[in-house]
Amino acid sequence: MAGSNLKAGGRLVSVVIPCYYSELTIEKVVTMTRDVLVSKGYRYEFVLVNDGSTDGTFDRIRSLCKDNPSIIGVNFAKNFGQHSAIIAGLRYVHGDYVMLMDDDMQTHPSQCGLLLDEIEKGEHDVVFAQYPQHKEALWRRLGSDFTLWTMRVLTGRPKGIEASNFLVMKRFVSDEMIKYDGPYVYIQGLMFRTTHNMVNVTVKHFEREVGTSGYTLRTLVRLWSTVLNFSMVPLRLASIAGAVLGLLGLVWAVLLVVQKLLDPSIQTGWSSLMVTIILCSGIIILFLGLIGEYLGRLTMTVSKTPQYVLKEVIEDGGDEDA
Known part of the structure; x- marks a missing residue:
């Protein structure tokens, strides 16, 4: 120059x-x-x-x-x-x-x-x-x-x-x-x-x-x-969150079964079921959006x-x- x-x-x-x-x-x-x-x-x-x-x-x-x-x-x-x-x-x-x-x-x-x-x-x-x-x-x-x-x-x-x-x-x-x-x-x-x-x-x-x-x-x-x-950290966090929620769900299910066996008169909780569904659905949608963002960026990269x-x-x- x-x-x-x-x-x-x-x-x-x-x-x-x-x-x-x-x-x-x-x-x-x-x-x-x-x-x-x-x-x-x-x-x-x-x-x-x-x-x-x-x-x-x-x-x-x-x-x-x-x-x-x-x-x-x-x-x-x-x-x-x-x-x-x-x-x-x-x-x-x-x-x-x-x-x-x-x-x-x-x-x-x-x-x-x-x-x-x-x-x-x-x-x-x-x-x-x-x-x-x-x-x-x-x-x-x-x-x-x-x-x-x-x-x-x-x-x-x-x-x-x-x-x-x-x-x-x-x-x-x-x-x-x-x-x-x-x-x-x-x-x-x-x-x-x-x-x-x-x-x-x-x-x-x-x-x-x-x-x-x-x-x-x-x-x-x-x-x-x-x-x-x-960074792959967000996807790894999604995997960890899914594993933690799955483990908590399993523990909760065991507790409910034990509680029902000990006291058959206990009614299944509709409120707690709805809270669980909403919470898990929200997290699933959030991470589906995250995965979609990665896929969208990959598409933009591949399309030059x-x-x-x-x-x-x-x-x-x-x-x-x-």
Whole structure:
């Protein structure tokens, strides 16, 4: 890839930024991040992925690419989600280190150096930003805490590690992640099955400068459900629940028979029978739905449902049709 900054000394850092309605912030994010990288002696490249924004976001990306050949612009045909945008960007990186960050100035460029200083020690493969104070709504924070807990249980995330989308990883991790071609992408899940050699670094969480988060409750639930692509734990829980219920049913049946033998006048309990039927039926339907979700995702994978559809790619300051 061409670019005057690539002739300088030092390691090359590839910065991947998924962009969603960020025409007012993306130029500032790129400029400030570039200044931090240059001041620390790094060479740089940026991969900016427009995730279906219909405002002037890609026009701004196009302008940045024209001014600096070290910036690559990727334009999606429609919105595919942040994690699909990230994995698309990872397929264009060339760096020794790969940095992921957001486009809204909450993952602030001034904090990049802290992550890079830690990865330079060579002891870890991935360095996640960790926020002592979050600048987000309470419901988002509670939802994030629940997601982090379930993801640790279901995906085998190392205990004590707080995952985020602000991180730096070594190139081999990125190279392994982009081998995944399934339609449901979960970036942290791909990392956890690649390496457990991770660490957190505390950084400051800034306020969003413009607009509001593109995540709604619906999109957060959809993102959480992507864990089904990376874990067999829910199916194993279904098997365990079925075995436990079967055992409890057997014990209950024996107790009822003994009770009836000891006291023939006892009437069979209609209420307890209805409660048992409703409880067991509910659990059966729940796990049938879970199995159906797995089968549906398998069908989508077999039918080659795309992770994303490229509309346009800009490299070396020039346009290239996808």
